[in-house]
Amino acid sequence: MFFCAKKIIPCNLFAPGKGWDATMTKKTHKYSSKKLSRGEPPNFSGQHFMHNKKLLTEMVHKAKVGKSDTVLELGAGKGALTTVLGEKAGKVLAVEYDAQLVGILKQKTAEYQNTKIIHQDILSLRLPKEKFVVVSNIPYAITTPIMKWLLHHPATGLQRGVIVMEKGAARRFTAKTVKNVDVLAWRMWFDIRYVKGISRDNFSPPPSVDSAMVYINRKKAPMLPTKDYAAFLGLVEYALKEPRASIDTALRGIFTSPQLKRLKQAIGASAETPIGMLAENQWGVVFNSMTQYVQRSLWPRITKSRRRRWR
Template identity: 65%
Template sequence: MTKKMHKYSGKKLSRGEPPNFLGQHLLHNKRLLKEIVDQAAVSKTDTVVELGAGKGALTTILSQRAGKVLAVEYDDKYADYLKRITAHCPNTKVIQQDIMKIMLPKGKFVVVSNIPYSITTPIMKLLLSNPSSGLQRGVIVMEKGAAKRFTGEQMKNAYVLLWRMWFDIHYVQSISRNHFSPPPSVESAMITIRRKAAPIIPVKDYLAFRGLAEYVLREPNAVMAPVLRGIFTSPQLKHLRRELKVGSDVPVWALSERQWGLVFQAMKRYVPQPLWPRVRKKDVNRY
């Protein structure tokens, strides 16, 4: 009999195992848990979403600090336990559901979570790939390699570049494996997310910028000039290089967030809209 595969990680599921359970490592260090909530600056005016609430180590602290807590947990055993320990907390709601199928709040909200590592990127896409969402800020514990990729200067993925047009994502600190049960086999880290006060790209230009990002970052190690010749004329490209203050041999991954904003504005200014790179209709909802 063929085993059912985990929807997001591609790993085999044991009988009865929930789709988000793989990669869930529960934090138990009380000092660190308090640091996470402190870092999020949670107050009574905040609605907080916690993804992968587990046994509620973070949930109980959030319940004391936030105006409203939405604790998402799929596993029956953990969800039942969460409901019992938060029964006296009228501001806390336990949502037993697959993380990837939840409806995020329509209003402003904060995310504070120790997420399942096996679906780190899908969760980040859920949170950050819609710039018109109500997400204001967040603190997330995740696998260290992913944390470095999302916060590093080298942006080699179009979706990471998209996120950083609207959100500041910063690496805070590494976290010892000894603070988890069970200890993960990979290193862990804490990151912060904060919506930019002034976005680099207007939200209304999301799809247009995404088309540009996906086009250029198909080969992130490629030299900028040849890649952009598919969009700009030679005189336009020469002017753009002067505006960016870069040579013709700079790789596309080396451009900063602000430089990407300049590239997009130049495309809007000089290139007729029918010639802009576009997101294919079948891929519009991919993120």
């Protein structure tokens, strides 16, 4: 069974026997003691508190939070969003690193028996074992590490989320042309959609850049089984070295010339189509073709550096 360009249909591709923005350097961030990904705004812990009650309510509404939901809030700050969640959710896990803010949070949420305040570094936290929803205005300076922490392991209980983040990062995560290996891998299991831009005037203190609201939803029919995540990472890390390269150039070394010809026909691509322009369903065809018609010894493996970051 192959994932073809428009829908999932059986495809007989091969006859038997035929053969990110790099404008900023990495630096250590005192909030988490972890390396920041390139392209992150230089913004200490990113403590910019949203004060627009209408926007906070909109976040909770778009996340479809109900009494049956466990909601994880990352960087709860002074609790403006936490209290809204406490009124709608079955259980709220509000994570905050700043000890002074933790005290404020506990006072503000004292009447909410369904709310637990967790004083911990976000990136050292274990994700909930049960199914959960994320609704957060996350710290700008660790936007990419948080997204990796949430989405790198598709077998977790994350169902959906609404996250407010720096606008540039939101654009990168939702761009039509995918240049980033991690973002492409996330999209095989999750839909990531840009909802709206948010002016810096809605925060106190106002950040130096605008923000955006991003919606994440687990696909009902993922492109691949979760067990294939590592193998898929190996494929796309190999193929996306040059996102503008043609499919033939990017996949040479994995597929034979006859196989590449049939593969392009199956996904509806031409010889000039850049590898970075392929959609998730087309990548599904590429991956399934590789696993069925290419010897395992020829499958690309994840590099050691990416394997360490992934685990």
